[in-house]
Amino acid sequence: MKQLLSLFTVTCALLCTSASAQEFTNEQLNQVNTLRTNAMQSDLSWQILSSLTTEIGPRLPGTENDKLAVAWAQKQFKSLGFDKVWVEPATFPNWRRYHESASITLPSHQPLHITALGNSVSTPKAGLKGEVILFETFEELVAAPENSLNGKIAFINYRMNRDIDGNGYGPAVKARNKGAVEAAKKGAVGYIMRSVSTGHHRFAHTGGSHYDERVTKIPTAAVANPDADQLERLISMGHTVNIDMNIQTEDLGEGTSYNVIGEITGSETPEQYVLIGGHLDSWDLGTGALDDGAGVALTMAAAKLIKDVKRPKRSVRVVLFAAEELGLWGAKAYFKANEKSLTNIVAAAESDFGAGQVYSFESNVHAQSLPIVRAIAQELAPLNITYIGKNEAHGGPDLIPFKQAGSAPVFGLDQNGTDYFDYHHTADDTLDKVDPEKLRQNTAAYAIFAFMAADAKNTIKAK
Amino acid sequence: MKQLLSLFTVTCALLCTSASAQEFTNEQLNQVNTLRTNAMQSDLSWQILSSLTTEIGPRLPGTENDKLAVAWAQKQFKSLGFDKVWVEPATFPNWRRYHESASITLPSHQPLHITALGNSVSTPKAGLKGEVILFETFEELVAAPENSLNGKIAFINYRMNRDIDGNGYGPAVKARNKGAVEAAKKGAVGYIMRSVSTGHHRFAHTGGSHYDERVTKIPTAAVANPDADQLERLISMGHTVNIDMNIQTEDLGEGTSYNVIGEITGSETPEQYVLIGGHLDSWDLGTGALDDGAGVALTMAAAKLIKDVKRPKRSVRVVLFAAEELGLWGAKAYFKANEKSLTNIVAAAESDFGAGQVYSFESNVHAQSLPIVRAIAQELAPLNITYIGKNEAHGGPDLIPFKQAGSAPVFGLDQNGTDYFDYHHTADDTLDKVDPEKLRQNTAAYAIFAFMAADAKNTIKAK
Numbered sequence: 001m002k003q004l005l006s007l008f009t010v011t012c013a014l015l016c017t018s019a020s021a022q023e024f025t026n027e028q029l030n031q032v033n034t035l036r037t038n039a040m041q042s043d044l045s046w047q048i049l050s051s052l053t054t055e056i057g058p059r060l061p062g063t064e065n066d067k068l069a070v071a072w073a074q075k076q077f078k079s080l081g082f083d084k085v086w087v088e089p090a091t092f093p094n095w096r097r098y099h100e101s102a103s104i105t106l107p108s109h110q111p112l113h114i115t116a117l118g119n120s121v122s123t124p125k126a127g128l129k130g131e132v133i134l135f136e137t138f139e140e141l142v143a144a145p146e147n148s149l150n151g152k153i154a155f156i157n158y159r160m161n162r163d164i165d166g167n168g169y170g171p172a173v174k175a176r177n178k179g180a181v182e183a184a185k186k187g188a189v190g191y192i193m194r195s196v197s198t199g200h201h202r203f204a205h206t207g208g209s210h211y212d213e214r215v216t217k218i219p220t221a222a223v224a225n226p227d228a229d230q231l232e233r234l235i236s237m238g239h240t241v242n243i244d245m246n247i248q249t250e251d252l253g254e255g256t257s258y259n260v261i262g263e264i265t266g267s268e269t270p271e272q273y274v275l276i277g278g279h280l281d282s283w284d285l286g287t288g289a290l291d292d293g294a295g296v297a298l299t300m301a302a303a304k305l306i307k308d309v310k311r312p313k314r315s316v317r318v319v320l321f322a323a324e325e326l327g328l329w330g331a332k333a334y335f336k337a338n339e340k341s342l343t344n345i346v347a348a349a350e351s352d353f354g355a356g357q358v359y360s361f362e363s364n365v366h367a368q369s370l371p372i373v374r375a376i377a378q379e380l381a382p383l384n385i386t387y388i389g390k391n392e393a394h395g396g397p398d399l400i401p402f403k404q405a406g407s408a409p410v411f412g413l414d415q416n417g418t419d420y421f422d423y424h425h426t427a428d429d430t431l432d433k434v435d436p437e438k439l440r441q442n443t444a445a446y447a448i449f450a451f452m453a454a455d456a457k458n459t460i461k462a463k
Numbered sequence: 464m465k466q467l468l469s470l471f472t473v474t475c476a477l478l479c480t481s482a483s484a485q486e487f488t489n490e491q492l493n494q495v496n497t498l499r500t501n502a503m504q505s506d507l508s509w510q511i512l513s514s515l516t517t518e519i520g521p522r523l524p525g526t527e528n529d530k531l532a533v534a535w536a537q538k539q540f541k542s543l544g545f546d547k548v549w550v551e552p553a554t555f556p557n558w559r560r561y562h563e564s565a566s567i568t569l570p571s572h573q574p575l576h577i578t579a580l581g582n583s584v585s586t587p588k589a590g591l592k593g594e595v596i597l598f599e600t601f602e603e604l605v606a607a608p609e610n611s612l613n614g615k616i617a618f619i620n621y622r623m624n625r626d627i628d629g630n631g632y633g634p635a636v637k638a639r640n641k642g643a644v645e646a647a648k649k650g651a652v653g654y655i656m657r658s659v660s661t662g663h664h665r666f667a668h669t670g671g672s673h674y675d676e677r678v679t680k681i682p683t684a685a686v687a688n689p690d691a692d693q694l695e696r697l698i699s700m701g702h703t704v705n706i707d708m709n710i711q712t713e714d715l716g717e718g719t720s721y722n723v724i725g726e727i728t729g730s731e732t733p734e735q736y737v738l739i740g741g742h743l744d745s746w747d748l749g750t751g752a753l754d755d756g757a758g759v760a761l762t763m764a765a766a767k768l769i770k771d772v773k774r775p776k777r778s779v780r781v782v783l784f785a786a787e788e789l790g791l792w793g794a795k796a797y798f799k800a801n802e803k804s805l806t807n808i809v810a811a812a813e814s815d816f817g818a819g820q821v822y823s824f825e826s827n828v829h830a831q832s833l834p835i836v837r838a839i840a841q842e843l844a845p846l847n848i849t850y851i852g853k854n855e856a857h858g859g860p861d862l863i864p865f866k867q868a869g870s871a872p873v874f875g876l877d878q879n880g881t882d883y884f885d886y887h888h889t890a891d892d893t894l895d896k897v898d899p900e901k902l903r904q905n906t907a908a909y910a911i912f913a914f915m916a917a918d919a920k921n922t923i924k925a926k
Contacts, residue, residue: 054696110520153880201664202891226893233517428665430689458718
């Protein structure tokens with residue numbers, strides 16, 4: 001594999017130079033070099049991330065901390081010298097977690113580490129008791145006979161696979177999205193699942209879940225992996241396992257938060273812009289360092305570093321989306337509010353997969369624009385980023401609406417997420433999990449990508 | 464270092480063979496080989512550990528689970544075919560944890576992960592609020608002026624060092640043992656400390672703490688390392704940091720539990736015995752897999768494996784000590800109850816440092832007995848265990864009373880504890896943290912040590 005990569009690098013050095021030369025002047029390429037050097041020596045993204053996760057901490061949409069984060073982001077943008085700073089409202093289902101606890105009560109009393117899934121209803125005040133019925137997969141639960149779970153607590157024990165690109169997430173997240181609905185259909189009074197997680201520490205991983213208005217809403221929670229192991233072993237040893245769970249949450253109706261937007265205004269066609277960003281909100285358990293403080297910090301820093309080298313022809317817009325965790329509400333609001341000008345987006349990429357090393361770069365653009373993509377790839381290569389020629393990039397969760405509408409050329413700066421799901425949506429998502437050196441590399445990658453897309457001779461076009 | 468070890472191995476192979484031949488017959492050495500092979504192929508210690516940590520779980524002295532564990536241990540000993548099984552009472556200060564929670568309230572609201580230290584008094588029902596005053600070390604707190612902490616919450620931020628042999632524990636544990644007393648002397652209303660921990664996950668590490676009857680007892684807790692980082696950063700950023708903590712505990716007076724003892728009776732001088740064991744109790748947060756389910760399981764399994772090969776001349780006694788975590792209460796009770804016959808102990812070793820690979824073997828015996836020690840060391844060498852000639856072994860926490868009284872030849876089968884304090888006294892001390900292969904190696908080491916000490920021609924003597 002390494003040899004193949006070397007071969008690619010050599011081949012590209014021969015073939016790609018002309019592409020770069022056509023799209024970018026030597027002066028521009030020198031500016032890119034300066035940008036790369038500056039970014040790799042800068043602690044700016046770390047300082048921003050440290051401030052956000054330390055001085056504010058968790059940022060569940062609709063909470064006081066969410067408001068603090070919106071104010072913080074505007075202040076940061078202004079103090080970093082962004083040309084324009086503004087907010088745009090986004091509404092979302094305003095949900096709160098107040099209490100969660102659980103224990104095994106049979107065959108012996110033991111604490112059970114759980115966390116309510118987002119959107120979960122409460123148990124009765126005194127809690128909910130029931131026998132645990134284990135299913136290995138979501139499909140097994142779906143196949144259970146009607147009424148077979150009457151009065152029981154259904155438990156899906158599916159183990160997520162560990163992958164560099166998070167490929168294991170999709171198959172695992174089914175049980176989180178729809179498990180409670182399927183369990184309730186069979187008569188269950190509660191639903192628990194092995195966390196959507198690759199970790200082996202005793203943290204339960206929260207995350208969004210959905211109800212079906214036609215089906216009874218039952219409390220729904222994830223258990224930490226060691227606790228899932230414990231339930232599995234007890235059952236395999238032949239024990240009847242009863243648990244007691246107490247979840248107190250509240251549905252506060254519709255809430256409002258804000259996308260916070262900062263722009264470095266372009267020198268030639270300022271209405272056209274490169275969109276980079278992350279989401280400002282986080283789950284309430286950790287301090288949202290990996291998810292998604294890192295994305296916020298490194299894209300803010302990248303734009304500031306660009307401005308310090310040269311104002312590009314087109315604008316660079318950093319969008320910090322609201323309420324991503326509850327269902328991409330900020331992204332949907334941005335899409336709607338800016339519907340008429342979305343074709344102004346010349347390139348878009350969201351950083352929302354932690355702070356691991358960026359290892360590959362991919363695009364989703366019109367074929368005419370591939371020479372620019374290749375020129376950018378060439379400048380990312382010194383950061384040990386490989387170019388993927390497939391041209392089918394996704395661009396990050398908040399860019400899903402844009403990609404679905406076909407209204408923006410999206411890019412992937414793919415991070416190594418091998419350990420991302422050890423921490424994702426847990427109390428353990430804290431600043432110490434971020435490697436400052438890798439954060440610098442991410443910042444440099446975003447700075448180079450955004451600068452080149454914004455300053456290219458030709459405008460990148462959507463497919 | 465590796466070369467030195469190889470040199471040692473070669474030298475020992477030349478010099479030590481004669482020692483072995485003098486102390487053990489070829490038949491005995493063949494039995495040792497069989498024992499080693501059997502142990503390295505056996506899952507018995509894993510099965511015992513899985514049963515204890517899964518079917519019972521946490522085992523805080525005086526709780527219902529502690530009683531279950533005492534009954535479980537007797538049943539296990541009997542079903543493993545031990546010749547004698549009995550219990551001996553031990554009393555201890557019966558303490559319970561009911562609730563613990565904390566949050567940062569200034570400069571923003573954030574959960575703070577804490578755990579009450581063992582023996583902590585409660586806060587008022589509504590909790591305790593105060594400004595956090597940081598000290599880097601225990602000594603800094605001791606040096607603070609009188610009344611300088613009036614109404615404040617003292618915080619010692621000392622970081623424990625990571626070591627293979629747990630050497631960092633002693634310097635760190637001062638703050639746990641006596642921090643609350645020193646803080647109260649200066650007027651503090653509460654005391655928190657960075658966990659005695661090498662981990663970077665968000666678990667607070669509990670552990671024993673002490674009050675001074677002449678000093679006001681204030682609530683005392685450990686915070687998880689990422690939370691200690693957060694407090695440290697907030698303070699270094701110039702913020703006044705207020706926290707709110709709520710700890711509800713109870714002192715239930717004197718409790719009673721039991722040392723559980725199983726014996727494989729010797730064939731020639733049964734009154735003489737090798738003592739191996741661990742402690743049956745655990746803290747209430749995890750399931751006590753590393754601390755000290757592993758020690759319990761591997762010494763039970765070792766004795767059973769010995770009996771399956773050959774009943775040795777002297778007895779092998781497995782002692783599962785009660786209430787170690789609250790202050791070696793089971794060990795003290797055993798020492799007192801067996802005071803007149805302690806000279807019958809021909810060798811003693813406790814496994815209470817997790818389940819890492821045993822990497823060295825050391826003794827603390829009369830010089831006359833060193834040939835036997837060397838012979839044992841020679842048989843441990845194939846398990847990658849190095850012999851340390853120093854003859855100053857400690858033998859494990861529960862053997863402290865024995866060693867202090869000079870009444871037993873104690874041995875160390877030293878485990879690699881590099882990551883032990885990542886898990887020690889946390890909710891994360893669960894079965895999945897134990898490596899089955901390393902547990903087998905530990906079991907083999909204890910089986911060989913105990914068999915040879917019990918079956919040697921000459922009796923090992925204390926210094």
